[in-house]
Amino acid sequence: MVPRLELEDLTCVFDDVAVVDGVSLGIHPGQVTCLLGPSGCGKSTTLRMAAGVERTQAGSVRIDGRVVADATTHLPPEARGIGMMFQDFALFPHLTAAENVGFGLGRKDAGRTARVQDLLERVGLAEMADKYPHQLSGGEQQRVALARALAPRPSVMLMDEPFSGLDNRLRDEIRDQTLEILKEEGAAVLLVTHEPDEAMRMADQIALMRKGRIVQVGAPYNIYNAPVDAEAAGFFSDINLLHGVVQDFSTDTPFGQFFCPNMRDEADVEIIIRPQHLKLDFDRQGTGPLPTASDGVAARGQVARARFMGHESLVELMMDHDGSILKATVPGVFLPKTGTPLWLSLRRDRCFVFPCKRQSRVTSPWLNSPAA
Numbered sequence: 001m002v003p004r005l006e007l008e009d010l011t012c013v014f015d016d017v018a019v020v021d022g023v024s025l026g027i028h029p030g031q032v033t034c035l036l037g038p039s040g041c042g043k044s045t046t047l048r049m050a051a052g053v054e055r056t057q058a059g060s061v062r063i064d065g066r067v068v069a070d071a072t073t074h075l076p077p078e079a080r081g082i083g084m085m086f087q088d089f090a091l092f093p094h095l096t097a098a099e100n101v102g103f104g105l106g107r108k109d110a111g112r113t114a115r116v117q118d119l120l121e122r123v124g125l126a127e128m129a130d131k132y133p134h135q136l137s138g139g140e141q142q143r144v145a146l147a148r149a150l151a152p153r154p155s156v157m158l159m160d161e162p163f164s165g166l167d168n169r170l171r172d173e174i175r176d177q178t179l180e181i182l183k184e185e186g187a188a189v190l191l192v193t194h195e196p197d198e199a200m201r202m203a204d205q206i207a208l209m210r211k212g213r214i215v216q217v218g219a220p221y222n223i224y225n226a227p228v229d230a231e232a233a234g235f236f237s238d239i240n241l242l243h244g245v246v247q248d249f250s251t252d253t254p255f256g257q258f259f260c261p262n263m264r265d266e267a268d269v270e271i272i273i274r275p276q277h278l279k280l281d282f283d284r285q286g287t288g289p290l291p292t293a294s295d296g297v298a299a300r301g302q303v304a305r306a307r308f309m310g311h312e313s314l315v316e317l318m319m320d321h322d323g324s325i326l327k328a329t330v331p332g333v334f335l336p337k338t339g340t341p342l343w344l345s346l347r348r349d350r351c352f353v354f355p356c357k358r359q360s361r362v363t364s365p366w367l368n369s370p371a372a
């Protein structure tokens, strides 16, 4: 099946810098794709090229197989059959909620009133139809903006940080409502965000972007559980990072041996693990837990700090073997005193081993860097 929205090799150069560099992506009807990445990586510029607000310098944008932009073609945004929603909502202040929603529908459109009414009901604002934007809360304005963007039944929805103006309390609820309506409408959705949680919550597919390029595309589960590199892993959560050196396709660590297939001898490697995949155990007069196949060998440290985070506790251990700090999270309340000896093991199926990309070679092979 041809994707409804196809970006192929999109490139945008500003002042000799490629801020978007060969981006390709396909989005099917009813699918939400989140373009996720740090500030300045080129997400909005990509979206703006898809919308037609920014000219496409190289590559192409196709909607339902039709070229709407390439080096020689440029359909304006209103001729592309897209809905757009940006972070400032940009409602017309002199129009009521109902008039805002109906704005993109022709005055002679027979179904106009019914469509406006239906959308206002679905976003839970039927009672607010005659209110002006300044009489609505931030969350209500966001919902009017959503209804307005969806009113002409766009085949593609382009959304740039559409929830960033909302306070935290409202945001989750509105995200869920928005997702439900987007799914009902069946548009292909490209949503820009710099928040991993938002992408995990909303996306069928996440496209992770860095320095103008897409570095990984996949379902949230796959991106989280099989990151392409340490930076991708660190984008979604705090991580622990151990360094190792390859010898005979493996590296030895105080937590046991890790395989390093296809890596040459003497190569530096990084072993990444998220804090929730470390296991803590009591000291038992210095003996610690026995090694197991799934958790490898345990290593000892002393509690440097323990904090209660709400639904879990974060324990930082200073490791006996090199003085580095490793972080482990434990469900519920676990607040051992500073200096308490504890043993730490790593869930080996949750460790990622990557060639080290960093330029500076570390002095201690087991040094744990601050989380990315």
Ligand SMILES: Nc1ncnc2c1ncn2[C@@H]1O[C@H](COP(=O)(O)OP(=O)(O)OP(=O)(O)O)[C@@H](O)[C@H]1O
Pocket (backbone or CB within 6 Å): 014, 015, 019, 037, 038, 039, 040, 041, 042, 043, 044, 045, 046, 194
């Ligand atoms: N019109 C422009 N002229 C020159 N540089 C620009 C222009 N628009 C964007 N840039 C630069 O391109 C880079 C990418 O910007 P873009 O807005 O696409 O990033 P982003 O990933 O959406 O960031 P954010 O999450 O902060 O919005 C930035 O370094 C930005 O300064």
